[in-house]
Amino acid sequence: MASSVYRKRLAGVRALMKKKKIDALIVPSSDPHLGEYVPDHWRVIQWLTGFSGSAGTIVITGSFAGLWTDSRYFIQAEEQLRDTGFQLVRLRVPHTPEHIEWLRAKVGKGKTVAVDGRLISAGIMRSLKENLAPKEIRLNIKADLVTPLWKDRPAIPAEKAFSIPIRYAGESRCDKISRVREKMTEMGADYQLLTAVDDIMWLLNIRGKDLRYSPLLLSFAIVSHDQVLFFADEEKIPGPMKSEFDIDGVVLLPYDAVSSVIRTLPEGATLLLSPSATSAALLNAIPGNVNVKEEISIPTRMKAIKNKTEIKNLHNAMLRDGVALTRFFHWLEKRPRHESVTELTAAARLDGFRKEQEGYTGPSFATIAAYNGHAALPHYVPDKSTDAELGKTGIFLLDSGGQYYGGTTDITRTIALSKPDRRQKKDFTLALKGTIDLAMLRFPYGTRGYQVDVLARKALWDNGLNYGHGTGHGVGSFLNVHEGPQTIGSAASGDLKTILEPGMLISDEPAIYRQGEYGFRTENLILCTEDCETDHGRFLKFETVTLCHIDGELVDVSLLDDRELYWLNDYHEKVFRALGKHLEPGLVDWLRKKTLPINR
Amino acid sequence: MASSVYRKRLAGVRALMKKKKIDALIVPSSDPHLGEYVPDHWRVIQWLTGFSGSAGTIVITGSFAGLWTDSRYFIQAEEQLRDTGFQLVRLRVPHTPEHIEWLRAKVGKGKTVAVDGRLISAGIMRSLKENLAPKEIRLNIKADLVTPLWKDRPAIPAEKAFSIPIRYAGESRCDKISRVREKMTEMGADYQLLTAVDDIMWLLNIRGKDLRYSPLLLSFAIVSHDQVLFFADEEKIPGPMKSEFDIDGVVLLPYDAVSSVIRTLPEGATLLLSPSATSAALLNAIPGNVNVKEEISIPTRMKAIKNKTEIKNLHNAMLRDGVALTRFFHWLEKRPRHESVTELTAAARLDGFRKEQEGYTGPSFATIAAYNGHAALPHYVPDKSTDAELGKTGIFLLDSGGQYYGGTTDITRTIALSKPDRRQKKDFTLALKGTIDLAMLRFPYGTRGYQVDVLARKALWDNGLNYGHGTGHGVGSFLNVHEGPQTIGSAASGDLKTILEPGMLISDEPAIYRQGEYGFRTENLILCTEDCETDHGRFLKFETVTLCHIDGELVDVSLLDDRELYWLNDYHEKVFRALGKHLEPGLVDWLRKKTLPINR
Numbered sequence A, B: 001m002a003s004s005v006y007r008k009r010l011a012g013v014r015a016l017m018k019k020k021k022i023d024a025l026i027v028p029s030s031d032p033h034l035g036e037y038v039p040d041h042w043r044v045i046q047w048l049t050g051f052s053g054s055a056g057t058i059v060i061t062g063s064f065a066g067l068w069t070d071s072r073y074f075i076q077a078e079e080q081l082r083d084t085g086f087q088l089v090r091l092r093v094p095h096t097p098e099h100i101e102w103l104r105a106k107v108g109k110g111k112t113v114a115v116d117g118r119l120i121s122a123g124i125m126r127s128l129k130e131n132l133a134p135k136e137i138r139l140n141i142k143a144d145l146v147t148p149l150w151k152d153r154p155a156i157p158a159e160k161a162f163s164i165p166i167r168y169a170g171e172s173r174c175d176k177i178s179r180v181r182e183k184m185t186e187m188g189a190d191y192q193l194l195t196a197v198d199d200i201m202w203l204l205n206i207r208g209k210d211l212r213y214s215p216l217l218l219s220f221a222i223v224s225h226d227q228v229l230f231f232a233d234e235e236k237i238p239g240p241m242k243s244e245f246d247i248d249g250v251v252l253l254p255y256d257a258v259s260s261v262i263r264t265l266p267e268g269a270t271l272l273l274s275p276s277a278t279s280a281a282l283l284n285a286i287p288g289n290v291n292v293k294e295e296i297s298i299p300t301r302m303k304a305i306k307n308k309t310e311i312k313n314l315h316n317a318m319l320r321d322g323v324a325l326t327r328f329f330h331w332l333e334k335r336p337r338h339e340s341v342t343e344l345t346a347a348a349r350l351d352g353f354r355k356e357q358e359g360y361t362g363p364s365f366a367t368i369a370a371y372n373g374h375a376a377l378p379h380y381v382p383d384k385s386t387d388a389e390l391g392k393t394g395i396f397l398l399d400s401g402g403q404y405y406g407g408t409t410d411i412t413r414t415i416a417l418s419k420p421d422r423r424q425k426k427d428f429t430l431a432l433k434g435t436i437d438l439a440m441l442r443f444p445y446g447t448r449g450y451q452v453d454v455l456a457r458k459a460l461w462d463n464g465l466n467y468g469h470g471t472g473h474g475v476g477s478f479l480n481v482h483e484g485p486q487t488i489g490s491a492a493s494g495d496l497k498t499i500l501e502p503g504m505l506i507s508d509e510p511a512i513y514r515q516g517e518y519g520f521r522t523e524n525l526i527l528c529t530e531d532c533e534t535d536h537g538r539f540l541k542f543e544t545v546t547l548c549h550i551d552g553e554l555v556d557v558s559l560l561d562d563r564e565l566y567w568l569n570d571y572h573e574k575v576f577r578a579l580g581k582h583l584e585p586g587l588v589d590w591l592r593k594k595t596l597p598i599n600r
Helices: A003-019 A044-049 A071-081 A098-106 A122-135 A173-186 A197-204 A239-248 A255-263 A280-285 A298-303 A308-334 A343-355 A372-376 A422-439 A449-462 A562-580 A585-594 B003-019 B044-049 B071-080 B098-106 B122-135 B173-186 B197-204 B239-248 B255-263 B280-285 B298-303 B308-334 B343-355 B372-376 B422-439 B449-462 B562-580 B585-594
Strands: A024-028 A057-061 A065-069 A087-090 A112-115 A138-140 A191-194 A220-223 A228-231 A250-253 A270-273 A291-294 A360-363 A368-371 A395-400 A402-404 A411-416 A442-444 A472-474 A483-488 A505-508 A511-514 A518-521 A524-534 A537-544 B024-028 B057-061 B065-069 B087-090 B112-115 B138-140 B191-194 B220-223 B228-231 B250-253 B270-273 B291-294 B360-363 B368-371 B395-400 B402-404 B411-416 B442-444 B472-474 B483-488 B505-508 B511-514 B518-521 B524-534 B537-544
Touching (some): A003 A057, A024 A098, A044 A057, A057 A098, A087 A098, A098 A122, A112 A122, A173 A220, A191 A197, A228 A255, A255 A280, A308 A402, A343 A360, A343 A368, A372 A518, A411 A518, A422 A562, A442 B449, A449 B449, A505 A537, B024 B098, B044 B057, B057 B098, B112 B122, B122 B138, B191 B298, B197 B228, B255 B280, B422 B449, B422 B524, B483 B505, B505 B537
Parallel strands (some): A191 A270, A270 A291
Antiparallel strands (some): A442 A537, A505 A524, B220 B228, B368 B395, B472 B505
């Protein structure tokens, strides 16, 4: 779109600001559920500026308009914002509200800062208030200046929700609701407010089609001790689901009714909510005489622990995903020499192989198909402007995932398109040691994710190397590919209470990046399981559930110790046994070669 | 003492409680500085109950009197409290104020709970208030019922303070004060309140003799931008020190004057204090219009990073300590067969060898000399009632430390008095692997102690073993043997901001305990130092500074990998080279044998 379009939109916003006596307007990149993926309806920043990145914050004043975003988007934002009237402000620390500092410094005493309170968390609102109060700056959190201007705004998808049968969910809606209520009683709560949509999908055993990468139906819920209020677009709820809801005490209310219901919560009641997932607008709707308890939501903690059925289905999803990936890598290696493949066509082809698999509904996130230097950017996603053709030599990193009925997958493999050099093999193997060392760990019950992160990094650290992101994130069950509360990272940030528990699914993805050259990452999903009980207590372990061979060409076997080499060969044997019987004969032979024991 | 004495004292306290309308009295085991070691003057619990343990809390009501203490004192407390009128209450979690729960449950609505506010931290006071408020229980924090009753109360020692010359301190008093003031300016503070005595000793380059294991002079200080108010007993300050103070802007005031000075802090001033080190009484003395900023004190953070002079002196102290320990272990092994040695006499003998060393002033904590089953108790300290004779077979664990001008030491060695069996060798070696693996680590700048703790445990975890305490604590420079803010532990408790920095000294003490049988612990002090700078950032490492051989008889070399074995042999060579030249010929030969390379 021509940049003049964006300049006009900016002028329109400024005119409205003037009318409403707003001196500075904040425009966030979220929707009212504050989740990771946002439907097109809520991609306000793209409409306003043309910037297509997933994360950013806009601030507009009479004389300034800027977009705060993080380093992965610097180049793209520079280009997309050119001549739009918006300038790029580089975030020093990703995902932090550095625009608040700017506002504190630049907005004059007694002025008004405004934001649409539905789109910022209660936590950000508090930070805004704290920072603006000393300068007596007013905060207006009811400023939706976009709706009046955005004429052709995309609607929320109208596709219907669908039920998850017990053979996938493993626990009925009623049983889940009972368990949540028991926990509410324990915590002295009358109500649990649910704003994170995946929490609601899990609780009600339903899914929707409102988002691109996660099977979610935009909705809110309030669980009380006698009913569940479910706020969603009635047209998207099929008749039989409505009948089930009636029986199970789930009351369907209009999506927009959530604030008005919150406003009528009875005096003295105790309401649980999560301040990072609850919008400022909803928090402000709570009557002053209601006791608010801020805690990670009960469903968030419960759904992190997969039940037996979910684990069985997870294994099935892994099998199907592994078959698709094997076919993809076989195709890539065996394709005719003249057939050109780019990052984008490779990603599309992989999606094609996944589509052949039963129960696949789509990718679980935007595929990172990255050739050479692109692979050194951990969050690179190819688009038309960056798409690179895969050469006959070099490194190809593929980080992708699928949504299947019964499971969400997330896997990274890196392959060498030609014989790798010594440094590449060393780098690859050091990062792989991290993947293996974490996977092999036995640890006492009560261990937290930040305690074990170092095991994924130690081989790299020994060699003066490191990677700048976390080691592992939780993964949903046919839900979000990034799911809390557990993580494996270097910082004890977030929730210190969360321990690793049997049934938790988590990624294991140490990496090494050589700027401008290449990147290596081997990512498997690992499932926390029971190990043994000794005089010294209860011990847990991880089971690697991802099924796909690792490129042996890149392994420098001299850098693996005996246990690591045993793990790798054992893993390859497991991959072959699991996938082999689902592959056509030619592919079986190919996979056999790829999974043969590596010897010293 | 007869138990009737304690019953009388309890009756005396109850009579005073009645008079002062106190329904429940709390008696803590601290002094007004809330440090680890307490002078006899403040050992109120021992006077009141006969219990001689270092940590506990008493609660007295009209019908109940109990002592809360942790598991290491259960047996001892049972015996010492017999017929005193006090009963033992077992803490579920050590060092937690579980008596507050009891008070909340047992004290009636509208009643009064009292405590001497000088002896509890501001943090504990807040917890008391929060827990007692819902029952409208009054909290009286000015209740000193012991002073009127304790007739022969020991005085605070009258010994004089002494200066630490620049050749030990490495930085002048004035330079330290300037650095603290710069930081205060950065933090927007007008005053820094210092209540932890070691902070004050460090800042003023002085030491005292008020405590048994730490060279401290009981005192308070308030640093402002133009002077340092130093609250101490004037009689203990030598004349020349007073003159120096005059020149350096340090104003000597009576020890007891601290609260009245705090009461007169000017309106609008900003005062820094640490809520865990500041008593409730002092916090309450602060005028309401003073801004309180709660932070770990600036000197605590500064003194944790040892300067070049301190590090040079530390190496000297380690050398002397190593010579004393070598002589001790040689004596123990070579003593005539008929010569009986007990835990207590061994500890005394070790102290004797240390006393031969220049600059030694005494032990840095009560020596843990532990034979067989006693060694399975991590905090065991022998006394007359438990003292065990060392047999011809078995395991002897010795955890001890010395205070030297220029350095504080802390070292554990475990030796086999006879040929150890396979299980013992395996246990010893698994824990030793932890000591070595942590010592060998290279890690990026910015790493926190809780991130690397697992490396000390991994070999044990792999075998279903673990230990129930932290891996490492900071160590002072001729100051407290336990010094913050850095720790290496499994929990990201306390201060999440503290990273490991060059100059930090920390212990490295993984262990394994077999209840009733034996315990193994190899503890060295490790100094954090610069390592290298790579494309991936700045890396740090540890240098093991403790110098004393490790019992090779207990090592199962098959369990060490090549790097660990190399480390051990290299360490032994370093120990021999360092200590050999300070030992008499016979001892040199003995140490040579103890430090010969171990081969596979």
